[in-house]
Amino acid sequence: MATAFNVGDMAVYPAQGVTEITGIETLEISGVTNRFYVLRCLNSEEKIRVPVAKVDHVGLRNVVDSAEVERVMELLQADRLVVEEPNWNRRYRRYVEKIKTGSLMEIAQVLRDLHLTKADKQLSYGERRVFETARELLVQEIAVAQATTEDDVAGRVDALLT
DSSP: OOOOOOTTOEEEETTTEEEEEEEEEEEEETTEEEEEEEEEETTSSOEEEEEGGGHHHHTOEEOOOHHHHHHHHHHHTOOOOOOSOOOHHHHHHHHHHHHHHOOHHHHHHHHHHHHHHHHHSOOOHHHHHHHHHHHHHHHHHHHHHTTOOHHHHHHHHHHHHO
């Protein structure tokens, strides 16, 4: 069964981050009538429409709870990296795929792995972009989940990583 959202709810859209449900619209496209959630990305004025019937398919989900935040913070504290893929290009693709899942745990793994890699060698341009994207998505969602500022969460995340 698809997750139901109401206007005003916060939801996470994979690879975009936290969004606010600003409306529920009924639109007719090619003779077919569908209901859509209208999402507004928090860091921009970008709007996204997601068919209500496809919520699970696109990965739209609720913001994590405090127990999940604790698991994410514990995951960030790892001090060793096991390199599963020595080829940077394949590693990069794997990281991008993990971010696209929208799972905060997967995003935390990407952030942690790239941080540990960065301690050993310089990251490629693509890896640096993935690192920044993962950090931004993680900080944003935890800030919303804990009703605090992104700066506060960023400071805590950076402290855990160092």
